[in-house]
Amino acid sequence: VTKHVLDGVDVLSPGSLQYTEVDGVGVCVGRTASGDLFAIEDECPHEAASLSDGELIGDEVECPLHASRFDVRTGEVRCLPARVPARTFPVELVDGVAWVNV
Numbered sequence: 867v868t869k870h871v872l873d874g875v876d877v878l879s880p881g882s883l884q885y886t887e888v889d890g891v892g893v894c895v896g897r898t899a900s901g902d903l904f905a906i907e908d909e910c911p912h913e914a915a916s917l918s919d920g921e922l923i924g925d926e927v928e929c930p931l932h933a934s935r936f937d938v939r940t941g942e943v944r945c946l947p948a949r950v951p952a953r954t955f956p957v958e959l960v961d962g963v964a965w966v967n968v
């Protein structure tokens with residue numbers, strides 16, 4: 867499924883996170899400080915907190931509940947207590963509009 871999630875690239879400033887839903891799947895979309903867009907599963911694989919409510923630190927998103935960190939490009943766990951990686955999704959800009967593939 868491909869879904870248009872943002873009306874313009876300016877909506878996401880560097881360092882920001884935004885929740886969206888694609889086909890029933892919660893997705894956390896964001897932009898790193900270096901300007902790269904990413905899309906990662908919103909539900910933390912540890913105990914289901916919303917990663918969109920967390921904080922982006924470099925290329926890692928920190929869960930607001932127990933501070934696990936995940937690499938936003940690969941979903942890899944960078945900091946415990948989570949042990950299971952988060953899913954990530956391709957996101958691309960088409961004519962200034964972001965699309966997420968779930």
Ligand code: FES
Nearest residue numbers: 910912913929932
């Ligand atoms: S719910 Fe995210 S680290 Fe526990």
